[in-house]
Amino acid sequence: MAKQILTLNQISLKGLERLPRDCYEVASEFAHPHAILLRSHKLKIEDIPASVLAIGRAGAGTNNIPVAECSKRGIPVFNSPGANANAVKELVAAGLLLGSRGIIDGIQYVDTLADMTDKAEMNKVLEAQKKQFKGSELVGKTLGVVGLGAIGSLVAEMALTLGMDVVGYDPALSVEAAWRLSSQVRKADNLSALFARCDYITLHLPVLDATRGLVNAELLSAVRKGTCLLNFARQEIVDEEALVAALDGDQLRQYIADFPSPALIGRDDVILMPHIGASTEEAEDNCAIMAAEQIRDFLENGNISNSVNFPNLTLERVSGCRLSVTNENVPKILGSVLSILADENINVIDMLNKSRNEIAYNLIDIESHASESVLDKMRALDGVVNVRLIGDCA
Numbered sequence: 001m002a003k004q005i006l007t008l009n010q011i012s013l014k015g016l017e018r019l020p021r022d023c024y025e026v027a028s029e030f031a032h033p034h035a036i037l038l039r040s041h042k043l044k045i046e047d048i049p050a051s052v053l054a055i056g057r058a059g060a061g062t063n064n065i066p067v068a069e070c071s072k073r074g075i076p077v078f079n080s081p082g083a084n085a086n087a088v089k090e091l092v093a094a095g096l097l098l099g100s101r102g103i104i105d106g107i108q109y110v111d112t113l114a115d116m117t118d119k120a121e122m123n124k125v126l127e128a129q130k131k132q133f134k135g136s137e138l139v140g141k142t143l144g145v146v147g148l149g150a151i152g153s154l155v156a157e158m159a160l161t162l163g164m165d166v167v168g169y170d171p172a173l174s175v176e177a178a179w180r181l182s183s184q185v186r187k188a189d190n191l192s193a194l195f196a197r198c199d200y201i202t203l204h205l206p207v208l209d210a211t212r213g214l215v216n217a218e219l220l221s222a223v224r225k226g227t228c229l230l231n232f233a234r235q236e237i238v239d240e241e242a243l244v245a246a247l248d249g250d251q252l253r254q255y256i257a258d259f260p261s262p263a264l265i266g267r268d269d270v271i272l273m274p275h276i277g278a279s280t281e282e283a284e285d286n287c288a289i290m291a292a293e294q295i296r297d298f299l300e301n302g303n304i305s306n307s308v309n310f311p312n313l314t315l316e317r318v319s320g321c322r323l324s325v326t327n328e329n330v331p332k333i334l335g336s337v338l339s340i341l342a343d344e345n346i347n348v349i350d351m352l353n354k355s356r357n358e359i360a361y362n363l364i365d366i367e368s369h370a371s372e373s374v375l376d377k378m379r380a381l382d383g384v385v386n387v388r389l390i391g392d393c394a
């Protein structure tokens with residue numbers, strides 16, 4: 001039977017092509033889908049049918065998905081780390097240029113000359129007026145990068161090539177990300193220190209309980225007058241009331257963001273884009289391909305790559321049937337699962353077990369078929385969240 005994949009946003013065809021039509025049906029409406037593919041669609045736990053085994057976010061941020069509740073239901077949530085990082089980096093480059101030069105005002109001014117028919121006169125007028133649109137250069141200015149993951153590290157690199165000094169802050173920097181980072185990026189010991197020494201500050205961290213409203217009145221009061229804040233991460237990271245006060249009080253010179261809001265639209269000191277950081281053909285393809293391949297590998301093999309709530313785990317498929325077991329990360333459960341197999345004389349060929357926070361996940365390759373009643377015995381064990389028979393014998 002073909003597996004059904006429910007799409008809740010437009011997902012690039014290049015990604016959907018990774019789900020072959022003889023094994024998968026893809027549509028925006030299914031009552032009992034096996035998996036969900038989405039982008040920024042706000043997903044509520046009550047809207048996830050009981051049939052769903054996995055959720056793939058074709059993108060980076062998973063704050064639109066009820067990840068903690070999915071964990072409780074044993075549903076791995078995948079994302080596409082780094083797949084749209086270049087797209088965001090390029091838009092941040094545009095943001096820095098928009099924040100340093102009179103580009104938007106200059107373009108709007110030129111539009112006001114539309115009724116002039118005399119080219120020479122037009123030239124005279126604009127040459128006299130262009131002083132209004134004078135900017136300053138980025139070279140030699142200091143950029144603070146908050147969050148040095150996939151996007152932040154590329155932004156830091158890009159800013160260095162523009163001749164900027166770069167200061168970074170990331171309290172949870174992964175070893176992999178640290179390797180990617182140029183040694184020219186200077187480290188700020190804390191956020192206030194970074195905010196106090198930059199001409200431009202750009203945010204590239206996820207919205208979590210710990211980062212919601214992180215950029216607050218206290219931090220904004222630390223900035224040097226004339227600082228420009230760029231937010232291509234998430235609206236919720238910046239406390240909007242404090243932001244408006246900092247702009248009104250001329251503490252911040254400008255706010256450039258990918259997240260419009262009624263309180264900010266129409267202000268001279270704010271440039272807003274309609275959440276287009278990842279809206280390039282390349283990023284949409286990359287994200288969709290990564291998400292679709294991860295979902296497929298999970299549905300067909302139980303393997304997990306780039307999950308935000310489950311451990312990464314890949315077990316090479318050799319032969320036999322495969323069981324995937326998700327359980328609470330407490331002692332004795334795996335032993336009880338294996339005892340059930342032993343009681344049924346089912347031989348285990350290969351096995352992998354990993355845990356992450358409160359979840360433990362196991363792949364168990366068995367030599368012979370396990371019946372539904374055997375699976376039900378496992379499901380009945382205290383602490384077992386779900387059991388699935390995968391592959392040829394499923």
Ligand SMILES: NC(=O)c1ccc[n+]([C@@H]2O[C@H](COP(=O)([O-])OP(=O)(O)OC[C@H]3O[C@@H](n4cnc5c(N)ncnc54)[C@H](O)[C@@H]3O)[C@@H](O)[C@H]2O)c1
Pocket residue numbers: 060061062081082084085088146147148149150151152169170171172173174177204205206207210211232233234258275276277278279
């Ligand atoms: N505008 C867009 O269209 C767009 C596109 C992609 C991603 N995003 C947003 O950007 C975020 C970052 O994306 P990414 O791909 O770089 O993710 P990433 O996971 O590679 O990097 C995020 C980094 O933020 C760091 N971090 C966590 N808490 C922090 C804190 N309190 N202070 C400083 N750093 C902290 C992490 O350690 C990590 O290194 C996403 O979570 C998403 O919300 C927006």
Ligand SMILES: O=C(O)[C@H](O)COP(=O)(O)O
Pocket residue numbers: 039040041058059060061062084275277278279
């Ligand atoms: O977190 C992300 O990847 C971005 O916000 C992109 O969102 P989108 O896929 O809806 O463009």
